[in-house]
Amino acid sequence: MKYLQLIWSAMFRRKTRTIFTLLSVLAAFLLFGLLDSVRSAFASAASSVAGVDRLVTVSKISFTLSLPKSLLSGIEALPGVAKLTYANWFGGIYQDPKNFFANEAVADNFFDLYPEWQLSAAERTAFHNTRTGAVAGESLARKFNWKLGDKIPLQATIFPQKSGGNTWTFDLVGIYRVSNPKQKNQESALFFNWDYFDEARAFGNGNVGWYITQVSDRTLAQQVAQAVDALSTNSDHETKTQTEQAFNAAFVSQYGDIGLIVGAIMGAVFFTLILLTGNTMAQAVRERIPELAVLKTIGFSNQSVLGLVLAESVLLIVLGGAIGLVLAGVVVDAVRAALGEAVPMTRVGASIWLRALGLMVLIGLIVGALPARRAMRLRIVDALAGR
Amino acid sequence: MSALVEVQNLSKIYQRGKQKIEVLHHVQLAIEQGDFMALMGPSGSGKTTLLNLIGGLDSPTDGSITIGGKRIDRLSEGALAKWRASNVGFVFQFYNLLPMLSARKNVELPLLLTHLSAAQRKRNAAVALELVALADRAAHKPSELSGGQQQRVAIARAIVSDPTLLVCDEPTGDLDRQSGAEVLTLLQQLNRDHGKTIIMVTHDPKAAEFAKHTLHLDKGSLVEQSEPSRP
Numbered sequence: 001m002k003y004l005q006l007i008w009s010a011m012f013r014r015k016t017r018t019i020f021t022l023l024s025v026l027a028a029f030l031l032f033g034l035l036d037s038v039r040s041a042f043a044s045a046a047s048s049v050a051g052v053d054r055l056v057t058v059s060k061i062s063f064t065l066s067l068p069k070s071l072l073s074g075i076e077a078l079p080g081v082a083k084l085t086y087a088n089w090f091g092g093i094y095q096d097p098k099n100f101f102a103n104e105a106v107a108d109n110f111f112d113l114y115p116e117w118q119l120s121a122a123e124r125t126a127f128h129n130t131r132t133g134a135v136a137g138e139s140l141a142r143k144f145n146w147k148l149g150d151k152i153p154l155q156a157t158i159f160p161q162k163s164g165g166n167t168w169t170f171d172l173v174g175i176y177r178v179s180n181p182k183q184k185n186q187e188s189a190l191f192f193n194w195d196y197f198d199e200a201r202a203f204g205n206g207n208v209g210w211y212i213t214q215v216s217d218r219t220l221a222q223q224v225a226q227a228v229d230a231l232s233t234n235s236d237h238e239t240k241t242q243t244e245q246a247f248n249a250a251f252v253s254q255y256g257d258i259g260l261i262v263g264a265i266m267g268a269v270f271f272t273l274i275l276l277t278g279n280t281m282a283q284a285v286r287e288r289i290p291e292l293a294v295l296k297t298i299g300f301s302n303q304s305v306l307g308l309v310l311a312e313s314v315l316l317i318v319l320g321g322a323i324g325l326v327l328a329g330v331v332v333d334a335v336r337a338a339l340g341e342a343v344p345m346t347r348v349g350a351s352i353w354l355r356a357l358g359l360m361v362l363i364g365l366i367v368g369a370l371p372a373r374r375a376m377r378l379r380i381v382d383a384l385a386g387r
Numbered sequence: 388m389s390a391l392v393e394v395q396n397l398s399k400i401y402q403r404g405k406q407k408i409e410v411l412h413h414v415q416l417a418i419e420q421g422d423f424m425a426l427m428g429p430s431g432s433g434k435t436t437l438l439n440l441i442g443g444l445d446s447p448t449d450g451s452i453t454i455g456g457k458r459i460d461r462l463s464e465g466a467l468a469k470w471r472a473s474n475v476g477f478v479f480q481f482y483n484l485l486p487m488l489s490a491r492k493n494v495e496l497p498l499l500l501t502h503l504s505a506a507q508r509k510r511n512a513a514v515a516l517e518l519v520a521l522a523d524r525a526a527h528k529p530s531e532l533s534g535g536q537q538q539r540v541a542i543a544r545a546i547v548s549d550p551t552l553l554v555c556d557e558p559t560g561d562l563d564r565q566s567g568a569e570v571l572t573l574l575q576q577l578n579r580d581h582g583k584t585i586i587m588v589t590h591d592p593k594a595a596e597f598a599k600h601t602l603h604l605d606k607g608s609l610v611e612q613s614e615p616s617r618p
Contacts, residue, residue: 002508009485010487013487294479296468297471297483298471298477299468380444384444
């Protein structure tokens with residue numbers, strides 16, 4: 001700590017240059033905070049611990065292909081199956097395509113398999129008894145200011161009605177909540193009654209999009225999954241069954257490898273940052289050669305001088321990076337407050353901070369390495385003589 | 388008095404490209420503890436090189452340098468840095484203060500290498516600044532001080548860790564006559580009242596008059612040792 005003022009004052013020897021450098025570091029880590037928030041949201045969606053005892057069965061060829069409802073009884077009869085439900089992607093648009101949210105037709109018992117989604121008994125009963133009933137997540141309902149009893153029209157993009165109409169109108173009879181703050185993004189979906197959907201749709205009747213099985217014991221998951229798939233082996237509707245966790249991970253990967261995309265962007269940003277701040281540090285040390293020589297003259301060792309320059313470099317990056325990350329936190333919170341949990345962004349929490357701090361220190365060391373080496377190796381008599 | 392500085396058969400050869408330049412040639416020298424020695428000679432005579440070698444800033448090509456009974460020419464770079472921190476104070480022609488630090492913080496710099504507490508460092512720096520009559524300018528940055536004042540801050544920095552030996556390279560070379568005289572008087576006072584052994588390189592015979600003895604170097608060899616100028 002006793003060297004802090006020495007390091008600090010050296011850093012701000014050229015205030016304008018340092019402020020501009022700090023701004024570029026700030027911008028890089030602001031971007032990192034935002035992108036890592038998105039990446040973390042996708043990663044957590046794919047790795048939620050909820051759902052390890054649920055299996056998802058989809059068509060082996062593509063999860064967009066439907067499966068016959070006749071598989072239901074076969075799966076139900078398998079040992080280790082505790083509960084079974086099914087659903088179908090609807091893909092309807094509410095008012096404007098920009099208002100995207102997941103909407104699915106689900107079987108009557110769908111919510112029995114999702115105890116982490118809180119829905120009152122009265123709302124469950126209303127969902128059961130209302131043919132056109134729909135249940136929305138709290139975040140979604142808040143976003144569109146929906147209240148129980150509201151009529152929600154969706155424009156079909158895949159499933160027109162038998163009547164030729166393209167607008168499906170649902171009655172909002174329930175709003176579910178997810179208590180785990182890390183899974184709040186699950187509150188941005190709308191579910192409606194399967195029976196209404198299946199009877200009214202123009203095609204595909206009797207088929208389901210996917211089955212969801214809850215196993216009686218999570219250790220049986222693999223065994224049950226194999227048994228489910230065995231039911232349709234060599235048929236025209238072979239299935240692929242996996243845990244919901246694995247299914248989510250595979251589904252998220254449909255968007256592309258978010259981690260790779262974020263990594264590639266941040267790699268380019270940090271590479272530029274290293275060149276920029278590396279040049280700044282090199283210039284700063286070059287200007288201070290006589291001062292560094294004085295430090296060595298009065299007894300600072302080579303290692304001390306090396307440490308001072310490296311510390312200055314790390315401090316520069318950590319200072320700019322920390323401000324950038326604080327700003328990223330503010331922006332993420334503002335976006336989440338404005339657009340709800342539908343936005344795939346996690347809060348800028350401890351894990352993002354830890355990753356960022358690790359990067360800051362690493363970049364600081366890389367940026368400072370060459371100037372610090374030069375400072376360490378300078379010969380006092382040459383430096384004092386201006387050679 | 389015993390010899391604080393003993394230089395024996397000292398040679399220094401610089402390699403400049405393919406050319407070898409012998410800057411010092413078998414120099415023999417002894418400086419008593421408590422002496423104030425002026426080192427004079429024309430440009431390129433090797434004065435600063437000799438001063439740098441005695442101050443432990445450079446290593447000789449040949450010969451030995453013993454200071455306070457210690458062979459400093461045999462010390463490693465790290466050990467030499469430690470030795471400098473506690474045994475030598477340096478004063479340069481252009482003061483070489485750190486421009487972004489206040490006078491007090493500049494004076495405190497050598498104390499950062501000690502185990503003194505922050506409060507104690509501050510106290511010691513204040514005492515050193517008092518000694519050079521700049522206590523009232525402690526908070527000022529070098530750019531806010533005159534040349535003479537900056538050199539006095541540099542002297543305070545040189546003495547703050549209480550070294551036995553002060554090496555001064557043209558300490559008045561960048562000062563007007565009056566400021567130069569003040570600095571030389573201060574050095575004289577440090578020598579007389581505080582027992583500091585001082586070796587001062589200078590071009591200026593008037594400045595050399597403030598020393599007790601004067602040595603002359605020419606082409607890397609000592610040519611003459613004067614009688615004490617001021618007993």
